[in-house]
Amino acid sequence: MIEYNRFILDNGLTVLVHEDAATPMAVVNILYDVGARDEHPEKTGFAHLFEHLMFGGSIHIPDYDEPLQRAGGDNNAYTTNDLTNYYCQLPAQNIETAFWLESDRMLSLAFSEKSLAVQRKVVCEEFKEHYINKPYGDTWKIMRELAYTIHPYRWMTIGKELSHVENAAINDVKAFFFKHYTPINAILVVAGNVKTEDIKRLAEKWFGPIPMGEKYLRCLPQEPVQNEVRRLVKEASVPLDAFIKTWHIAARLDTNYYTADLLSEILGGGASSRLYQSLVKEQKLFSSLDCHHFGSTDAGLLAIEGKLVKGVLIDDAEKAIAVELQKIQEETVTVSELQKVKNKTESIIAFEDMSIMSRASSLAMYELLGDVSLMNTELEKYQAVSSDDIRKYSKEIFRESNSNTLHYLAKK
Amino acid sequence: MLNRKIPPTITDSVSFNLHLRQCEQYNLDNSIPVYSMNAGTQDVLLIEWVFEAGNWFEQKNMVAATTNFMLKNGTAHKTAFQINDHFEFYGAYLNRTCYNETATITLHCLSKHIAELLPIVTEIITHSIFPDEELVIYKQNQKQRLEVNLKKCDFIANRLIDEYIYGFHHPYGKYTSTLDYDNLNREDLQAYFHKFYTEGRCTIFTAGKLPLDLATQLNKSFGTLPLQQRVLPNIQYNHVPAEQKKYQLINDAEGVQSAIRIARPFPNRHHPDYQKMQLLNNVFGGFFGSRLMSNIREDKGYTYGIHSYIQNHIGNSALLISTEAGRSVCEATIAEVYKEMRILCEEPIDEEELSLVRNYMIGSVLGELDGPFQLIARWKNYMLNKLDENYFYSSVEVIKKTGAEELQELAKKYLNPDDFYELIVI
Numbered sequence: 001m002i003e004y005n006r007f008i009l010d011n012g013l014t015v016l017v018h019e020d021a022a023t024p025m026a027v028v029n030i031l032y033d034v035g036a037r038d039e040h041p042e043k044t045g046f047a048h049l050f051e052h053l054m055f056g057g058s059i060h061i062p063d064y065d066e067p068l069q070r071a072g073g074d075n076n077a078y079t080t081n082d083l084t085n086y087y088c089q090l091p092a093q094n095i096e097t098a099f100w101l102e103s104d105r106m107l108s109l110a111f112s113e114k115s116l117a118v119q120r121k122v123v124c125e126e127f128k129e130h131y132i133n134k135p136y137g138d139t140w141k142i143m144r145e146l147a148y149t150i151h152p153y154r155w156m157t158i159g160k161e162l163s164h165v166e167n168a169a170i171n172d173v174k175a176f177f178f179k180h181y182t183p184i185n186a187i188l189v190v191a192g193n194v195k196t197e198d199i200k201r202l203a204e205k206w207f208g209p210i211p212m213g214e215k216y217l218r219c220l221p222q223e224p225v226q227n228e229v230r231r232l233v234k235e236a237s238v239p240l241d242a243f244i245k246t247w248h249i250a251a252r253l254d255t256n257y258y259t260a261d262l263l264s265e266i267l268g269g270g271a272s273s274r275l276y277q278s279l280v281k282e283q284k285l286f287s288s289l290d291c292h293h294f295g296s297t298d299a300g301l302l303a304i305e306g307k308l309v310k311g312v313l314i315d316d317a318e319k320a321i322a323v324e325l326q327k328i329q330e331e332t333v334t335v336s337e338l339q340k341v342k343n344k345t346e347s348i349i350a351f352e353d354m355s356i357m358s359r360a361s362s363l364a365m366y367e368l369l370g371d372v373s374l375m376n377t378e379l380e381k382y383q384a385v386s387s388d389d390i391r392k393y394s395k396e397i398f399r400e401s402n403s404n405t406l407h408y409l410a411k412k
Numbered sequence: 413m414l415n416r417k418i419p420p421t422i423t424d425s426v427s428f429n430l431h432l433r434q435c436e437q438y439n440l441d442n443s444i445p446v447y448s449m450n451a452g453t454q455d456v457l458l459i460e461w462v463f464e465a466g467n468w469f470e471q472k473n474m475v476a477a478t479t480n481f482m483l484k485n486g487t488a489h490k491t492a493f494q495i496n497d498h499f500e501f502y503g504a505y506l507n508r509t510c511y512n513e514t515a516t517i518t519l520h521c522l523s524k525h526i527a528e529l530l531p532i533v534t535e536i537i538t539h540s541i542f543p544d545e546e547l548v549i550y551k552q553n554q555k556q557r558l559e560v561n562l563k564k565c566d567f568i569a570n571r572l573i574d575e576y577i578y579g580f581h582h583p584y585g586k587y588t589s590t591l592d593y594d595n596l597n598r599e600d601l602q603a604y605f606h607k608f609y610t611e612g613r614c615t616i617f618t619a620g621k622l623p624l625d626l627a628t629q630l631n632k633s634f635g636t637l638p639l640q641q642r643v644l645p646n647i648q649y650n651h652v653p654a655e656q657k658k659y660q661l662i663n664d665a666e667g668v669q670s671a672i673r674i675a676r677p678f679p680n681r682h683h684p685d686y687q688k689m690q691l692l693n694n695v696f697g698g699f700f701g702s703r704l705m706s707n708i709r710e711d712k713g714y715t716y717g718i719h720s721y722i723q724n725h726i727g728n729s730a731l732l733i734s735t736e737a738g739r740s741v742c743e744a745t746i747a748e749v750y751k752e753m754r755i756l757c758e759e760p761i762d763e764e765e766l767s768l769v770r771n772y773m774i775g776s777v778l779g780e781l782d783g784p785f786q787l788i789a790r791w792k793n794y795m796l797n798k799l800d801e802n803y804f805y806s807s808v809e810v811i812k813k814t815g816a817e818e819l820q821e822l823a824k825k826y827l828n829p830d831d832f833y834e835l836i837v838i
């Protein structure tokens with residue numbers, strides 16, 4: 001049970017406080033309700049580039065990192081398709097430094113041309129390092145474009161192509177900032193050795209004067225139900241053939257989301273999972289195999305991906321996966337198999353809740369989803385999933401016409 | 413009116429009185445030492461069995477790592493599937509890792525399930541059988557994985573730079589080929605297992621919200637095993653560093669980035685310069701605000717990240733600078749690294765920068781003293797390196813007190829560009 005207090009400032013900033021006197025540290029976590037899905041299709045990668053620019057100086061403070069480090073703190077941030085999250089950890093005595101820094105960059109950035117020029121290059125190197133200069137690095141670029149026709153999950157957080165990042169201009173930066181980086185579109189979580197009344201005072205002092213901004217009303221084109229089989233073959237200079245297939249699944253707040261999550265665990269979560277045991281160990285068709293999903297806010301994808309044992313024909317490998325998927329649609333999973341993935345979920349949640357940093361980011365994420373109390377009740381939703389739910393939902397999603405298949409082949 | 417240009421007052425981290433929480437220690441009946449950190453609020457725990465079974469002791473490449481990996485692949489009574497299914501049923505994670513000197517088995521689980529899990533760990537340590545069929549699958553999959561990794565410039569660079577510093581026949585410098593996997597056989601693994609696990613030398617580390625009877629449970633499962641009796645061979649390896657200092661290699665003609673590694677030998681934690689070097693290294697390239705990051709990433713945008721660090725070795729170590737930079741700015745990046753070395757040799761670090769780094773480092777240490785798993789990791793590190801808590805307190809003193817002049821002398825000693833190996837892999 002994670003305890004928290006919640007209040008909202010007059011300018012709409014939601015604040016959550018989690019007190020933990022056992023640690024000498026404090027975490028300040030600010031989540032902005034904007035991710036890669038909110039980008040213009042011709043200016044992708046922007047939310048993530050923007051995350052970098054948030055460290056390039058704010059209106060009254062030339063450098064974010066230096067004063068924080070001087071206060072004994074450290075920080076980082078990440079961008080997903082759904083959100084952008086900033087967090088710093090520092091000795092609890094110095095927590096006001098984090099309020100000072102975070103509130104100033106919510107008030108306004110300095111919009112330095114130099115910072116933009118440098119961070120464009122840094123992000124391009126990040127793009128190259130992770131998605132171009134690695135074998136199979138473009139797998140998810142291709143798969144997203146195949147699986148999504150209109151939803152902005154079509155592109156990766158890093159962006160569709162280097163040129164979008166290279167062409168980002170300072171006016172785009174300003175417009176993006178004033179649209180999304182406002183109190184009404186943000187969630188502040190403070191966790192650690194703090195008292196709620198002190199945090200209230202500090203929040204009023206530093207964040208209170210910032211103009212509310214306009215609530216960003218998201219109006220994204222939702223992906224229509226897929227009713228066609230989509231397949232693609234790509235050849236590249238990679239050593240092994242790879243197989244990747246996805247199916248559309250329910251959105252994060254749908255009851256079926258929990259079923260899909262457990263289903264992916266039964267199929268591919270660990271060395272005793274069905275796909276691993278059957279296809280890697282018994283049939284020896286794959287040298288590695290994984291089943292996962294993205295946990296995305298809007299309707300997401302469940303994926304099976306693996307590398308083939310040399311000499312195995314990709315059509316044979318695909319057929320063997322189909323056989324396993326057929327089984328799970330027809331035969332009810334056993335009580336102990338279902339219990340296993342529920343136990344695992346309980347354990348994952350307990351380990352995640354160990355550090356104040358991860359408690360803080362989870363609180364922010366659940367608040368963003370619309371109900372912070374989910375943090376403490378979600379396990380019940382997993383417990384409620386039945387074997388029958390798994391079978392029925394498998395039947396619903398594992399339709400061939402709901403699938404996208406990529407054969408990523410080694411060039412002969 | 414709030415003046416946002418005035419920073420809030422801070423307490424200098426260097427004024428904190430850092431205290432390292434004591435670790436409990438007891439022995440099982442067969443004298444296996446157990447280190448125990450009972451702390452934390454979540455009902456979870458960690459148990460780690462550390463065996464002196466790293467690749468230091470193997471006579472054939474990959475025998476230590478394969479033995480360690482295959483501990484989960486079958487015992488006299490259970491198949492690989494049954495072992496995995498058992499741990500996963502209880503939501504537990506059983507991992508194993510092979511290092512140079514040691515090889516470990518690590519269990520993470522909810523405290524309430526511990527009694528169901530320990531007996532299977534015992535079985536793994538005493539009755540693993542390394543089935544041929546499992547070995548065949550392992551070899552095949554590892555060879556395929558290696559083939560993919562060999563396409564990556566960073567993977568190649570990490571292997572080669574270690575070879576230049578330590579020599580290919582040193583455990584720190586050797587690496588794997590397809591042929592090494594082909595040469596593995598079951599008999600080698602069984603012999604290694606028997607000598608270094610079943611009858612080997614083991615230390616146990618536990619942390620988390622520990623059940624009251626954990627010591628009894630550990631003793632029941634591990635206290636009667638034939639461990640700790642054997643005296644392990646005292647093997648010494650010679651360092652055979654490469655003579656040539658600079659290397660360039662094109663692994664992928666189409667590559668858009670180059671992996672850069674610049675490195676020199678450096679002594680281990682027992683050397684009087686080691687802790688001071690950690691401070692100097694932080695200024696140089698040890699964190700986000702370091703000179704290398706500020707110059708090469710934040711000012712020039714040549715790379716997504718550049719870091720310098722001392723390798724985590726028990727024996728003699730190395731100081732390493734590591735980055736992936738755009739192909740067209742590769743030479744410029746290297747020139748800037750050497751420039752930053754020269755500046756540290758020629759100019760004392762000014763007090764403002766030094767105090768920032770001191771505060772940052774102390775703040776980090778404070779953060780690392782938080783939570784049972786982090787604490788036991790620190791204690792484990794001290795135990796394996798034959799250090800004690802005095803090392804902790806002296807390292808804090810070094811961070812707080814080492815002066816700019818002393819650091820400049822240290823830079824002259826260890827940051828002379830001529831002493832470094834330099835490798836570019838595209």
